[in-house]
Amino acid sequence: MNNTPKLYPLKFTPILKEKVWGGRKLATHLHKRGEGLLGESWEISGVRGAISEVSNGALKGKEITKLLIQYKEEIVGATIYKNFGNEFPLLFKFIDARETLSVQLHPNETLAKERHDSFGKTEMWYIMEAEPDADLILGFNKPMDLDTYTKELSENNLAAILHHEKVQKGDSFFIAPGTVHAIGAGVVLAEIQQTSDITYRIYDWDRPDINGKLRQLHIEEALDAIDYDKPDAKLSYSKEKDARVQLKSTPYFEVNTLQLTQDFIPDLSTISSFVVYMCVEGNTELHSEGFSEKLIKGETILVPASIRNIHFKTKGAKLLEIYIP
Structure with missing residues (x-):
């Protein structure tokens, strides 16, 4: 057993x-x-x-x-x-x-x-x-x-x-x-x-x-570790709401923002890694296969790679979504 x-x-x-x-x-x-x-x-x-x-x-x-x-x-x-x-x-x-x-x-x-x-x-x-x-x-x-x-x-x-x-x-x-x-x-x-x-x-x-x-x-x-060239550090990104907006993609991680004003179902079907959500504003509730967990500003949650069906219930939250491409 x-x-x-x-x-x-x-x-x-x-x-x-x-x-x-x-x-x-x-x-x-x-x-x-x-x-x-x-x-x-x-x-x-x-x-x-x-x-x-x-x-x-x-x-x-x-x-x-x-x-x-x-x-x-x-x-x-x-x-x-x-x-x-x-x-x-x-x-x-x-x-x-x-x-x-x-x-x-x-x-x-x-x-x-x-x-x-x-x-x-x-x-x-x-x-x-x-x-x-x-x-x-x-x-x-x-x-x-x-x-x-x-x-x-x-x-x-x-x-x-x-x-x-x-x-x-x-x-x-x-x-x-x-x-x-x-x-x-x-x-x-x-x-x-x-x-x-x-x-x-x-x-x-x-x-x-x-x-x-x-x-x-x-x-x-x-x-010999310093990069002496001027860094191109600041990222430009869309302020579109209720959508996945890419902040940065690197070989090491991909980071998106989710500016949510309503319930949202992220499509994880093409992502083969774990997915981490960091709540940077507001609050939400993550639901998955009978499981639910609240997420408030300053909290982080990891969705294992074996779970691809999740949805967020919220009236207002901003999340960072991170995974490995």
Whole structure:
């Protein structure tokens, strides 16, 4: 007799990360339960040392890696299981920046594999909230190459050559590996990225961490990892309602928006991977094969690859829909 529970849309317990630059909006605006300066809520993670656990239904308490061992392609899809095995390939976060984050970049696939035996880190952001005059740091404010960068660095001039881009709610940005970037103060965003925690920090505002110590910088490692060209980061997308609107397609993930004003049935028939929904505005209820789960702003749910029939009941919600093409 098979006692293995049938799969259903899965929620996970957020893994909350206290950060010196964090604030309280993850708790007050996104309903996270935690004290202190909360900078990040890891919604679904297979990163070693921070493995997500199911928070709903019959599989409550199970780690996502153990689910992969048990259910294999039923969770993630056959191709993805073949490529990644029991390693969950994406990391989903909500981030609250009370202060500007460190200026950083992430290595590409080749460098990450060579140096860290890790995936590279391609990521994207969706701005959920932005205070007036909030901005992001994206690349440089003048033409740059290795020699120019090294000269500016030697003169302690890095902060002066960074490009600041104003942001508002609804903006979205693609952060390719090598892009120098930082989330600015007053921004709350959703982040989708490859499963990797490799970061090269190049400037941290001379700010001590929560333990009162200056954080390590990775000046030398970053030199040949930086993409010195101007990044084409900001994404343009249609504001069409009650339809799937593509934000970005990469080999690592595809991200769409669903701006819903009424009940909606997404067509998952051509998608062979798991599908994750992040609620960035409003609230909805996901229904699937006799199962239902509420989703409010700041919550995330994973629809296993074995489930293709779902529908949303709502009077108003905005969702990010993410899967692997």
